[in-house]
Amino acid sequence: MQTVACISLQEGMILGTDVLSHRGDVIAKKGDEVNLKLISKFKRYNVMVVDVLDAMDLANTYFERVQVSPGFKKFMNSYQEAYATYKETIMNLITKHYTINFPALLSLYDSVRKTIRTDEDLIDYMYNQMVAEDEITHAHCFKSALLAGTFADWCQFTNAEKLILIQAAFVYDIGKLLLPNELLWKTGIYTPEEKLEIQRHTTLGYDMLMQSAAPYDVCMAVLSHHERVDGSGYPNHLKREDISKYAKILAIIDTYEALSAARTYRSAKLPLEIISTLQEDGMVKYDIGYLLPIMQHLSNMLVGRKVLLSNGKEMIIRYINNNNLSKPILEDNEHHLFDLSRMTDTKIVTML
Known part of the structure; x- marks a missing residue:
């Protein structure tokens, strides 16, 4: 007021x-x-x-309040300026075969990150961005780089390791920029041949970066960010011990950012839905040593938030259920506690 x-x-x-x-x-x-x-x-x-x-x-919901907050507006001003420079850098690599100035990319990261007070603000700001369809690949990498610094801290990376991860996140999907737009933006189901073509983005990006003398660890992370610890990934079906730590955490960042990003044809998944997806799909596919601390931090950020349930009731997320991070303990206005994991026909609709 x-x-x-x-x-x-x-x-x-x-x-x-x-x-x-x-x-x-x-x-x-x-x-x-x-x-x-x-x-x-x-x-x-x-x-x-x-x-x-x-x-x-x-503002009627938590996310509407984030979008009109002074902090978000300050962040967006810095983000848009840095993003324009980043996109120009990547397009110069693609079209003019320029060498990427990775220290300059890290400076862009710092210029945006310093406008964000807390990790929780970062997660909220990333969640509340809408990206145009023709900007998805660039924005996906740029946002992933911002997330990479925070996720690296949560996973106790050294500062040197953190910087490598951020650099890799800036470029890990650039191979997609060498693929036809009609393939990338297809809304229907991919044919087996189209799936194989999409999967080529890992090797295309790797080859491009190797030719531009990018750091070796960055190149290997780009090549392997779709590998999975159970061997089900691509391009080389590597297993746990053969995948670099940078590729392992990029795999989580890649999935998280895609699920949390709104598209013109769908809304972003709710935070607890994202955690649920990571739990269901990730326990055998991702390195649990990285996945668990990331999910725990994401879950803990939600404590105290007001939610609307599918049964029409409003409650507060009071505690995180360590046995099921996507199903917290809720509290109603009479201070009664409810375990969402036992409310099988009820789900969270939105955050108020």
Whole structure:
């Protein structure tokens, strides 16, 4: 809520409190919409200032409040400026065969990351971005690089290892930029031949980076970020001990960012839905030593948030269920606790 001088009022603003005359009579009520007639009335009663609702007051959900927050706006200004430079760098590699200046990419990372106060803010800001279809590959890598620094900290990487991971995340999907757009943007089911063509992006990216003298660890992470510890990945069906730590954590970042990103044809999955997917698919495919701390941090961030359930009830996420990270313990307004893992026909619809 903010206090506004009556001479600055605009039609459509919503009053945040009752407006009283000097005698104490109510001349306008909380929730009234400001119009020219009401502004004239304030002038007649010599009302100098009134309280009006701001964007934060009008937001109905947690994510709407994030989107109108000053922190998010500051982040987006920095993000858009750095992203434009990043995209130009990548396109120069693709079209002009320039060598990538990786220290410059790390500077872009720092310029954006310093606008973010906490890891929780980073996760929220990443979650609330909408990316145009023709920007998906570039934005996916750029956002993955921002996530990589935080995920590396959660997995106790050294600073040197963290920097390698960030660099790899900036470029791990650039091989897709060498594939036809109609293949990348296909909305239907891929044929077996198309799947094999899509999978070539790992080797295409690796070859391009090797030719541009990129760091070896970065090149290997790009080549192997679709390998899985059970051997079900590609291109070489490597297993646990043969996959670098950078490729292992990139695999998690890749999946997380894709699930958390909104598209024009679908909304982003809710945070607990993402954790559920990682639990179901990842326990045998990802390195549990990296997956578990990432899921635990993501889950712990949700404690205290208000949620709307599919049965229409509103509750608070009170505790994380360590036996099932995607099914927390909820608390209603009478302080009764409910285990979501036992509410088999109920799910979280949104965060309020």
